[in-house]
Amino acid sequence: MAYSEKLLDYFQNPRCVGEIPDAHAIAEVSNPVCGDVMKLWVKVDDGRIQDAKFKAQGCSAAIATSSYATEMLIGMKVAEARRITRDQIAEALGGLPASKVHCSVLASDAIKEVLKGF
Amino acid sequence: MRPEVVAAMMPVFTEHFGNASSIHWFGQQAKAMMDDARQQVARLINAETAEVVFVSGGTEADNLAIRGIADSQRAKGRHIITSRIEHHAVLHTCKDLEKQGYDVTWLPVSGDGLVDPEDLRKAIRPDTILITIMHANNEIGTIQPLEEIGQIAEDADVYFHSDGVQSTGKIPVDVRKLKVDLYSMSSHKIHGPKGVGALFVRKGTILKPTMTGGGHERNRRSGTENVAGIVGFGEAARLAREGLKTDMPRVATLRDRLEAGLKSKIELIHVNARNAPRLPNTSNIMVDYAEGEGLVISLDLKGVAVSTGSACSSGSLEPSHVLTAIGKTPDEAHGSLRFSLSTMTTEEDVDYVVETLPGIVERLRELSPYYKKV
Numbered sequence: 001m002a003y004s005e006k007l008l009d010y011f012q013n014p015r016c017v018g019e020i021p022d023a024h025a026i027a028e029v030s031n032p033v034c035g036d037v038m039k040l041w042v043k044v045d046d047g048r049i050q051d052a053k054f055k056a057q058g059c060s061a062a063i064a065t066s067s068y069a070t071e072m073l074i075g076m077k078v079a080e081a082r083r084i085t086r087d088q089i090a091e092a093l094g095g096l097p098a099s100k101v102h103c104s105v106l107a108s109d110a111i112k113e114v115l116k117g118f
Numbered sequence: 119m120r121p122e123v124v125a126a127m128m129p130v131f132t133e134h135f136g137n138a139s140s141i142h143w144f145g146q147q148a149k150a151m152m153d154d155a156r157q158q159v160a161r162l163i164n165a166e167t168a169e170v171v172f173v174s175g176g177t178e179a180d181n182l183a184i185r186g187i188a189d190s191q192r193a194k195g196r197h198i199i200t201s202r203i204e205h206h207a208v209l210h211t212c213k214d215l216e217k218q219g220y221d222v223t224w225l226p227v228s229g230d231g232l233v234d235p236e237d238l239r240k241a242i243r244p245d246t247i248l249i250t251i252m253h254a255n256n257e258i259g260t261i262q263p264l265e266e267i268g269q270i271a272e273d274a275d276v277y278f279h280s281d282g283v284q285s286t287g288k289i290p291v292d293v294r295k296l297k298v299d300l301y302s303m304s305s306h307k308i309h310g311p312k313g314v315g316a317l318f319v320r321k322g323t324i325l326k327p328t329m330t331g332g333g334h335e336r337n338r339r340s341g342t343e344n345v346a347g348i349v350g351f352g353e354a355a356r357l358a359r360e361g362l363k364t365d366m367p368r369v370a371t372l373r374d375r376l377e378a379g380l381k382s383k384i385e386l387i388h389v390n391a392r393n394a395p396r397l398p399n400t401s402n403i404m405v406d407y408a409e410g411e412g413l414v415i416s417l418d419l420k421g422v423a424v425s426t427g428s429a430c431s432s433g434s435l436e437p438s439h440v441l442t443a444i445g446k447t448p449d450e451a452h453g454s455l456r457f458s459l460s461t462m463t464t465e466e467d468v469d470y471v472v473e474t475l476p477g478i479v480e481r482l483r484e485l486s487p488y489y490k491k492v
Contacts, residue, residue: 003415008415011415035449055486057407057487058412059415062409063412063482063485
């Protein structure tokens with residue numbers, strides 16, 4: 001398989017999994033291409049993301065990118081987080097095989113969606 | 119490959135490397151070995167040796183059969199009948215012919231993947247030139263009522279091709295009983311080498327070759343023969359025929375053990391095509407609230423190689439056309455897994471999967487936003 005060690009690690013041992021009961025915002029997005037889904041919970045104070053958790057039903061690349069992106073969010077300013085791109089997420093995990101590039105869009109879409117109200 | 123197959127092939131590389139079309143002695147030696155192999159392949163499906171045409175694999179066999187008939191029969195008509203669950207080698211060939219002006223009827227299948235012979239009967243027209251329906255499906259293992267289909271084709275006097283890549287060596291095949299005119303086979307599906315296959319062409323069938331050249335294989339397929347591959351295929355065919363009555367029932371028992379084991383340990387899983395006659399070596403399972411590619415990668419990391427019909431893992435990003443044709447939604451196909459067993463699979467292998475998969479499914483379901491533990 002053409003996945004990097006880092007991606008496989010985030011797939012096997014995903015960080016930031018779960019739900020935030022008193023979240024300030026929740027977003028659920030699905031990938032129109034393959035049907036993968038991601039749900040993202042965030043807590044935002046003073047324009048900064050204090051906490052973030054996710055759940056996802058999808059392939060290994062979808063789970064790894066979701067986990068990595070959620071981890072990235074914690075401590076980030078909202079304005080900064082909005083600028084996260086799919087390529088940034090994919091590159092941080094060592095790149096994705098050509099047929100899996102579409103997977104990283106799930107996490108970047110979820111971030112944009114969950115930060116809409118801030 | 120089976121070790122016996124490797125052993126049979128080695129002398130072709132080291133001693134008998136003659137060109138089977140040459141009349142000198144070492145060419146003739148190669149030819150004799152190839153004749154032997156041809157006999158083994160013919161015996162496996164109850165054909166005559168002269169009816170076996172060696173090609174580069176299942177895909178070429180399908181192409182030669184379908185394009186060969188389409189071309190030779192175009193004066194009679196341009197209508198072809200096939201099913202919606204064919205292998206890509208048939209599916210894409212028929213789609214290509216559609217673009218060339220042929221008219222293709224795509225027969226639906228039942229929830230277990232079976233073609234209804236009545237649908238076929240109704241689809242036949244005066245300009246129908248070919249029926250091509252696979253013997254057994256590569257993803258879900260469903261075995262089609264081929265004898266009945268063959269009878270309908272014979273009654274209508276229409277050429278009948280069947281892709282037998284999955285069924286050859288797994289279930290008894292008798293081309294006379296099945297009344298097929300053309301039957302595709304692949305060597306590596308029966309533990310022979312890759313890059314070699316055969317097409318059974320019933321005597322008297324008018325077939326336009328797709329490969330033209332020096333007139334090899336009785337003018338059916340030009341090109342210097344892959345002698346080593348063919349010899350390996352012949353040995354694999356011999357072993358497959360010997361094992362039909364002993365190996366295959368054992369493989370079916372292992373398949374049943376796998377399915378029963380997984381069903382007892384994992385909730386919300388479904389076995390596809392379980393009510394149809396199925397190949398002994400194929401098991402297609404759908405797991406709710408987990409995605410197939412993630413399951414495949416997780417199993418791969420544990421040393422188990424399987425495949426999935428999930429859109430996520432296909433190059434086309436479409437869910438399997440077979441699972442869609444048997445009425446599964448893209449969501450259901452999303453969690454599909456295909457296990458392929460073989461004569462080399464052991465009880466320990468099966469038990470290892472039964473022990474390993476539940477933890478993997480559990481982990482992925484815990485990540486799912488939809489799954490609620492019951």
